[in-house]
Amino acid sequence: MSITVRDCLNLPSLSAARLVAGHQGLDNVVTTISVIEFDDYKDDFFVPNEIVITSFYSVKDDVSEQCRILEHSKNSGDVAVVLFYSDIVMRGIDSRLLDTANRIGLPLIVLPEDNIKLKYSDVISEVMEAVVLDKQATSHVDDSVALAKKIYPCENSFNFWQLSLAEKCRNILLSRDPSEIQTYQSIIEPIKNSEDLIETLAVYLIDADSQLNKTAELTFLHRNTVIYRLNKARELLGNDFNHMPYKYELYFALALSRVMEK
Numbered sequence: 001m002s003i004t005v006r007d008c009l010n011l012p013s014l015s016a017a018r019l020v021a022g023h024q025g026l027d028n029v030v031t032t033i034s035v036i037e038f039d040d041y042k043d044d045f046f047v048p049n050e051i052v053i054t055s056f057y058s059v060k061d062d063v064s065e066q067c068r069i070l071e072h073s074k075n076s077g078d079v080a081v082v083l084f085y086s087d088i089v090m091r092g093i094d095s096r097l098l099d100t101a102n103r104i105g106l107p108l109i110v111l112p113e114d115n116i117k118l119k120y121s122d123v124i125s126e127v128m129e130a131v132v133l134d135k136q137a138t139s140h141v142d143d144s145v146a147l148a149k150k151i152y153p154c155e156n157s158f159n160f161w162q163l164s165l166a167e168k169c170r171n172i173l174l175s176r177d178p179s180e181i182q183t184y185q186s187i188i189e190p191i192k193n194s195e196d197l198i199e200t201l202a203v204y205l206i207d208a209d210s211q212l213n214k215t216a217e218l219t220f221l222h223r224n225t226v227i228y229r230l231n232k233a234r235e236l237l238g239n240d241f242n243h244m245p246y247k248y249e250l251y252f253a254l255a256l257s258r259v260m261e262k
Helices: 063-075 086-090 095-104 120-151 160-175 178-187 195-207 212-219 223-237 246-261
Strands: 018-021 032-035 050-054 078-083 108-110
Touching (some): 018 095, 050 120, 095 108, 120 160, 120 246, 160 246
Parallel strands (some): 050 078, 078 108
16 A cells, blocks of 8 residues: 555645646655755755645746756655645746656646645645555554464465454454453363364364365375364364354464464
8 A cells, every 4th residue: 555646636635736747647656745945956865755845936937947946856756746826926837847747757736826825734734644544554454464474374365354354363462351362262272282183173274274185285184183183172162163153253263373372
């Protein structure tokens, strides 16, 4: 997941804005935003994926300098320019500025040209909030993937349901509610002292999709040994783990056990 210039145009503060040039850069990723009101030729700082806000006040009468600033912004890693008060400050946008933005692929976003009530801070706060929330969401997904790898060690990729189950495990652990954790631990309590039974049952339900032959293959056991262990586990648990809803509860308890063990 990443916030793009296109996404930023859907924010409330930019909803009335117009993209007047540089359309090919709409899918540029955005990670920060800043203000530029003058450009120093000696400034060689490279800040990737930055949106810059300006009114071009310091160069309002110099179109050539405006174009140079766009090129310098592009070379410095900027991914879009948001222009405020263009009718008031610049008395309109020169076609040469549009041509430059199109040539270098730098989106030029113009807010309502004559609205002096618009604030830089509104755009800055909303863009940064979107970036932060996106980073949190990405971290959240990364955490779920990391847990899914512990639950499904035989898998290289994960579907929605596997990630959802990992997320449920994550939420239980983050809640630090001992009663909820104990509820699932109690399900496998009758076999907790037998590592062989727990591991074979976990492979059977989680990794082998309740297939005997695949369980034997994954555990490097003879099929009859797998059958014996599963029957023993069924006897100790006092319930048939091939029937719902007990099967799901046991499945989740074993998944949670894998996460907690590792």
